[in-house]
Amino acid sequence: MKLRSKKGLWSLAVAAIMLATTACGGNPETGAGDKGGSSSSGQKKVVFWHAMGGSNTKVVDQLVADFNASQDKIKVEAIFQGTYDDLLSKLKASMGSKDGPSLVQMYEIGSRFMIDSKTITPMQKFIDEDKFDLTQLEPNITGYYTLNGKLNSMPFNTSNPILYYNKDLFKAAGLDPEKPPKTFEEVQKAADAITKTGKATGANFAIYGWFMEQFFANQGAEYVNNGNGRTSMATESTVNSEAGIKTLTWWKEMIDTKAANNLGRKTDDSKKAFSAGQVGMILESTASLKGLVDNAEGKFQVGTGFLPKPANAKEGGVVVGGASLWIMNDKPNDEQKAAWEFIKFLTSPKEQAYWHINTGYFPITKKAYDEQSVKDNLKKFPQFQTAIDQLHQTKLNTATQGAVMGVFPEARQIVEGAIEEVLNNKKSPKDALDAAAKEITSKIQQYNKTVKQ
Incomplete structure (x- = not known):
């Protein structure tokens, strides 16, 4: 499931890239000060x-335990570091010290920062050395993390948004x-038809920048210039293009005509309203499917x-959300290779099947769908076939690979603010998105000036 970033978190991103800072002290619970290397057992x-x-x-702990039990050369220690934002803050603080991780999970919108930080070893290095067959992985998932033909990180938890709807309200x-x-x-x-029944509001879409992206x-539209930041670094936001204005105009009309309502930015509020039968349709992550279906049991289909x-x-598709795994380059080569061995283990069909069934995230390995456990799970939750089909029918291009920019968390918050202004009748879609594009462009250009190419 997607997690939000806090506004202003990346205001210090420049300093994190350009300067090596001392590590935060950490504590036994977070393990921020733990080091890699060799264990007492060798x-x-x-x-x-x-x-x-x-x-x-x-x-995660079970996958780690399974890997550790499968061999005796490597011991992985998984440490939960809080939200994505908490993790990023701790990672920044560890840069330039020996206190950071060997392997780190980072949300997808942090990819540009991770590359620009010069602190990672691209996954492609290990793939090439090991002659690892990338064709066994889902191309529409690895595509997001591929830049200039090089896979920088390994996808880990992956989701897309889909439309969820109440079949009973549709019938009514x-x-x-x-x-x-x-x-x-x-x-x-x-949505208008559902609202007119008086039983529920037709739809609700949380004010979430991820949905706008x-x-x-x-619509086959790019979010920033320069091939969505993939042919070269993005220098301008295009959120005020036709795709953005058309989307926000439609969204506003839904609210104005009572076909939809506005419950704010929290996706949890949208899900609660849906599960309570108060709204007929919502947008939500594929990772939320099991929870939404379970919550509706006995109430509606x-x-x-x-x-x-x-x-x-235009022909388009969806962009993967979630996070990926990055190997840090300040660790000895043998430690980096050990991290790679763990990553290979995670990509196996059996482990991907376990991950998918227990979290709701997509398997990144094609053959995971051949596992009997996945087939059984799909029979139990046939709604997930929609997510699979949507992913597979998406044609990979710069629009569907997703935008890449160093200030993405801030950009997402700015867009959410623009949506709020429109839905609350403070600005027109064009004026709100023009202002958002201007602010995001300014932040992109400030960021780019600090990055050593």
Whole structure:
């Protein structure tokens, strides 16, 4: 499931890239001061920092335990470091010291920073040395983390947004519960019909920058210039392009006509309203599917559909969200290779099947879908087939690979502010997005000036 970044977190990103800072002291609970190297038993030790909280912590711990039990040369120690933002802050503080991890999980919008920090060894190095077959992995997932033909990190927890809808409310509104709306226009029509029944509000979309990014990709539109920051570093935001204005105009019309309501930025509030039968449709991560289906049990049937787009939009698709694994280059070569061995273990079909079933994230390995446990899980949750089909039908290009910029967390917050201004009748879609594009562009250019090429 996607986690949000706090506004202003990256205001110190420049300093983190250009200056080596001393490590934070840490404490026994976070393990921020733990080191890699060799354990007392002579095994090579790999310290793995991650941000998988809640029940997902147990899943990570089990994968680590399984790897450690599978061989006696390497010992991985997984340390939960809090939210993605907490982890990033601790990683920045550890740069230039010996107190950082061997392997770190970083959210996808932190990719540009990780590359520019010059603190990582590209995953491609180990792939080439080991002749690792990349074709066994999902290309639409590895595509996000590939820049200039080089895979920089290994995808770990991966999700997409899909449309969730209440089949019972569809029936009550005279809609076909087996035909989810595919376009903006169809969503608006269905939402309006549900609202008019008086049983619920037609739709709710949390004010989440990730959704706007996905709407761009689904229209085949780039979020920043220079090939979405992939042919060369982005220098300008294009959030005020036709794709953005069209999306926000539609969103505003939904609110104005009562076809949808505004519950703010928290996706949890949107999910709660859906589970309570108060709204007929929401957008949410594929990783939320099991929870939403379980919460609706005995109350209503949950349907799923592709992320909608305007009628006659360019061919597009969805961008992967989530996080990936990065190997830090300040560790000895044998420690980096040990981290790579753990990563290879994680990509095996069996481990990917376990990860998928217990977290809801996509398997990154194609053959994981051949595992009986995955087949059984799909029978139990057939709604996930929508997510699989949407991922596989997405054609990989610079739009669907996703944007790359060093100030992405801040940009996401700025866009969310623009959406709020429009939905609260403070600005028109064009004025709000023009202002957002200007502010994001300024931050991109400030960031770029500090990066050593």
